[in-house]
Amino acid sequence: MTSSSTSTSAGNNKDTQQHHLYVLYGSQTGNSEQAAEDFCRQLRQKYKINKDNDNSNNDDDDHNTSSSFWKQHNLPECNVTTTCIQLDDFLELKQAQFDGRCIVIFVSSYGVGQAPLGAYRFRSLADALILLKKTMDDEKQPSTSSSLTNTGIYNGLYYAVCGLGDSTYPTYLKNPTTIDRALEAAGATRMQPLGKADAHQMGEQAQDKVIQRWIDDLWLPLAKALTTPPPPPTTTTNDNDKKGVMDAKEMQRQTLQLLKRLDPDFKITASVGDNNNNNNLNGTTILIAMAILVAIVAVLLGTGVIPLPTSTSPS
Secondary structure: OOOOOEEEOOOOOOOOEEEEEEEEEEOOOOHHHHHHHHHHHHHHHHOOOOOOOOOOOOOOHHHHHHOHHHHHOOOOOEEEEEEEEEHHHHHHOOOOOOOOOEEEEEEEOEOOOEOOOOOHHHHHHHHHHHHHHHHHHHHOOOOOOOOHHHHOOOOOOEEEEEEEEOOOOOOOOHHHHHHHHHHHHOOOEEOOOOEEEEOOOOHHHOHHHHHHHHHHHHHHHHHHHHHOOOOOOOOOOOOOOOOOOOOHHHHHHHHHHHHHHHOOOOOOOOOOOOOOOHHHHHHHHHHHHHHHHHHHHHHHHHHOOOOOOOOOOOO
């Protein structure tokens, strides 16, 4: 089931910052979807500011509460809109629009650590990003290279992942952990540690209570990430001491091109600009293909499908 909703947390004051947040989920039984929707509802109240803040002297409790968060933390007032949608729909329907510089994810595992409904394609993307990073590390590619893993396809993106699962299964949290690692490997900045909500626990460690504490801990780092001006965007860097920062359009373009290479049937409907950086992506694709081929050969050798070569002594 696909769910998409937009909520607004403040009025359109000319001095108020405007930001958009994608809240993404993958859910087999509905728990992750429910958590994502609950988060959006809470955000609407938590980040709410008084529409008439400049012209009102109202001192009632509602007024004090409505603008207290931003003032308490000395942050500029921010109007935050949210879209709650499945992970795969974010890639397919929204065409990976990283327009708000922040994403929040609620996701579980299914089966033997696989992706749940609505997260299959995103998991494939995550696996590819991790494999690519490992391949680049193994190759010890210099940081002056223009390949996307050195500049970071998601440099400048902030994220947080809350994982849901059941610790009685051996692959507990494997899928959330993979997604969390992949975003970090691609250069994104983690706003807070991976949430670990266990359906097997009770009391204060019950899944719903762990999710709520994780959400409560996220409000401040998320607000800071939303309101902190980003560095100037770049697509490559030759500076060994700092990373290039991708703008939202470049994040989208490289994500869509990588998805297309992972699945030729993936449809790109967004206008993602020219192909000036295709050489970077072509090199990336070759590295991914090489890493996958090496992994397959290793498995075949280990299972005996491909016999190991035997050495003979010279006669």
